Amino acid sequence: MKTETRKNEIITTAAKLFKEKGFSAVTMRDIATEMGIKAASLYNHINSKQEILKEIIISLAEEFTQGMELIYNSKYNSLDKLSQIIALHVTITNNNTPGMASLNNDWMHLEEHLNYYLKLRNNYEATFLSIIKEGVSSSEIKKVNPEIVMFTMLSTLRSLYLWIPKKEDLNANDLANNLSTILIQGINK
Amino acid sequence: MKTETRKNEIITTAAKLFKEKGFSAVTMRDIATEMGIKAASLYNHINSKQEILKEIIISLAEEFTQGMELIYNSKYNSLDKLSQIIALHVTITNNNTPGMASLNNDWMHLEEHLNYYLKLRNNYEATFLSIIKEGVSSSEIKKVNPEIVMFTMLSTLRSLYLWIPKKEDLNANDLANNLSTILIQGINK
DNA sequence: AACACAAACTAACACTTGTTAGTTTATTTG
DNA sequence: CAAATAAACTAACAAGTGTTAGTTTGTGTT
Numbered sequence: 001m002k003t004e005t006r007k008n009e010i011i012t013t014a015a016k017l018f019k020e021k022g023f024s025a026v027t028m029r030d031i032a033t034e035m036g037i038k039a040a041s042l043y044n045h046i047n048s049k050q051e052i053l054k055e056i057i058i059s060l061a062e063e064f065t066q067g068m069e070l071i072y073n074s075k076y077n078s079l080d081k082l083s084q085i086i087a088l089h090v091t092i093t094n095n096n097t098p099g100m101a102s103l104n105n106d107w108m109h110l111e112e113h114l115n116y117y118l119k120l121r122n123n124y125e126a127t128f129l130s131i132i133k134e135g136v137s138s139s140e141i142k143k144v145n146p147e148i149v150m151f152t153m154l155s156t157l158r159s160l161y162l163w164i165p166k167k168e169d170l171n172a173n174d175l176a177n178n179l180s181t182i183l184i185q186g187i188n189k
Numbered sequence: 190m191k192t193e194t195r196k197n198e199i200i201t202t203a204a205k206l207f208k209e210k211g212f213s214a215v216t217m218r219d220i221a222t223e224m225g226i227k228a229a230s231l232y233n234h235i236n237s238k239q240e241i242l243k244e245i246i247i248s249l250a251e252e253f254t255q256g257m258e259l260i261y262n263s264k265y266n267s268l269d270k271l272s273q274i275i276a277l278h279v280t281i282t283n284n285n286t287p288g289m290a291s292l293n294n295d296w297m298h299l300e301e302h303l304n305y306y307l308k309l310r311n312n313y314e315a316t317f318l319s320i321i322k323e324g325v326s327s328s329e330i331k332k333v334n335p336e337i338v339m340f341t342m343l344s345t346l347r348s349l350y351l352w353i354p355k356k357e358d359l360n361a362n363d364l365a366n367n368l369s370t371i372l373i374q375g376i377n378k
Numbered sequence: 379a380a381c382a383c384a385a386a387c388t389a390a391c392a393c394t395t396g397t398t399a400g401t402t403t404a405t406t407t408g
Numbered sequence: 409c410a411a412a413t414a415a416a417c418t419a420a421c422a423a424g425t426g427t428t429a430g431t432t433t434g435t436g437t438t
Contacts, residue, residue: 006415021297024213028396040397041416049396079377105294108210141376148367149376151352152345159344167336178337186375187330187338188268195385217426229427230386238426380438387432394425402417408410 007045009035012098014052019101019161023053023109054113056102061120063092072127078135082153083180085128089157090176093164100161125150153183196234198224201287203241208290208350212242212298243302245291250309252281261316267324271342272369274317278346279365282353289350314339342372 013034017026028049032039046052067088071081093100110117132149135141141149156179164175202223206215217238221228235241256277260270282289299306321338324330330338345368353364 022211022213022294024211025298027394029394037415038417040399040418043397044415105211109214135376142370142374144371144376145367147356148364149371151348152368152371155348156341156344158348159340163340175337178334179341181331182333182338182341182375184375184377185331186371186373186377187324187333188373188375216424218424226385227387229388229429232427233385382435382437384435385433387430389429389431391428392426395423396421398421399419400417401419403415405412405414407412 010042010045011052011055015056015096015098015102018053018056018106019098023102023106050109050111053102053106053109056099057107057110057117058113060092060096060099060103061117061124064088064124065120067092068124068127072131078131078138078140079184081131082135082184083176085131085153086157086179086183087176089160090164090172090179093157093160094172097161097165100158104158104161125154128154156183199231199234200241200244204245204285204287204291207242207245207295208287212291212295239298239300242291242295242298245288246296246299246306247302249281249285249288249292250306253277253313254309256281257313257316261320267320267327267329268373270320271324271373272365274320274342275346275368275372276365278349279353279361279368282346282349283361286350286354289347293347293350314343317343345372 010031014026014031017030017034028039028042031052032042068085071084071088074081074084076084107117107121108114129146129150132141132146136143136146164170167175170178199220203215203220206219206223217228217231220241221231257274260273260277263270263273265273296306296310297303318335318339321330321335325332325335353359356364359367
């Protein structure tokens with residue numbers, strides 16, 4: 001595809017603005033102005049505002065699905081799998097912070113692609129949950145409510161997009177290690 | 190004030206819609222339709238769409254500020270204070286889930302009241318952080334990065350509005366206790 | 379009966395929205 | 409040079425936006 005480069009510039013610019021104000025509050029004129037062109041010119045490269053959102057969110061969701069599948073099918077124990085899930089989130093978020101903001105906050109505006117997105121998300125969470133339950137069964141993990149464990153971890157991981165840009169001194173590896181320690185070992189001495 | 194009741198109905202209805210689609214995607218006509226009246230009628234009770242958002246967010250932010258002040262000045266040890274912060278979030282969120290969605294996702298649209306909101310939030314986080322640092326100093330808490338600890342806890346607590354409505358079987362007390370265990374003791378057996 | 383008032387209404391406004399059509403400009407390719 | 413193509417432009421649209429003005433309706437109080 002020839003226009004792929006310019007199209008990607010639009011998507012990147014849009015994602016940055018979507019992160020700041022949300023999908024609905026950003027206009028096509030906002031995106032165009034940010035790029036130094038007119039709104040109508042955007043349509044030489046993209047078909048609609050919706051399509052921009054879809055491109056941002058679906059590719060990320062598929063990346064997570066793929067990563068989770070790999071981890072689930074690996075032969076590590078449950079706690080190591082959880083650490084790898086943490087690393088997966090840190091890596092993806094580190095590569096595309098603005099996109100993660102849209103994934104978290106604007107998925108409900110996907111319209112035609114909403115069902116597909118929800119399918120991926122439900123599948124992701126079901127696999128995540130089953131890894132935790134395996135850990136409880138094998139006595140690696142305390143007898144705690146597995147859903148609350150997943151909720152705690154996912155909440156933290158889904159918020160990474162807010163914190164990573166504010167802490168540029170922390171590298172991705174250190175952050176992943178710190179999070180593993182805190183989430184798995186707790187903070188009590 | 191006499192019209193306080195009707196005004197509160199508008200705010201409650203708006204908060205519910207804001208939770209589903211976000212502030213910017215909800216129109217005054219949406220809110221009115223949900224209440225079975227016309228958009229113009231809303232203006233007998235409120236001054237602007239902005240004002241609705243302000244009423245939702247600022248009152249919650251002040252509630253958190255007040256609760257945090259109480260906990261900070263109490264004579265409990267650091268870990269107990271952290272448990273109380275968890276309970277504070279569970280209680281407030283349990284009482285107003287839709288409002289918490291706006292607080293988390295739509296604060297950037299506060300405009301005139303944005304600076305005041307940010308002041309409250311910065312103050313809240315600074316106090317939170319100092320409680321964690323005290324715990325590290327007094328050796329109650331492991332030598333971990335205090336900011337990452339706060340980030341982990343706050344991410345989880347700020348996401349409660351998403352999970353509480355889905356788990357009506359869990360009562361507030363159980364949830365707070367479970368979260369305290371997981372966040373403070375960890376999940377490793 | 380007369381009045382006050384909360385709360386709804388209709389109609390309209392000025393502006394913003396996403397998007398389309400048709401055209402121009404500059405660069406690359408044959 | 410000629411042709412093709414990428415990428416910008418101007419102008420305009422139909423629909424939707426928050427909001428205002430002025431009016432009507434119903435209910436309770438003097």
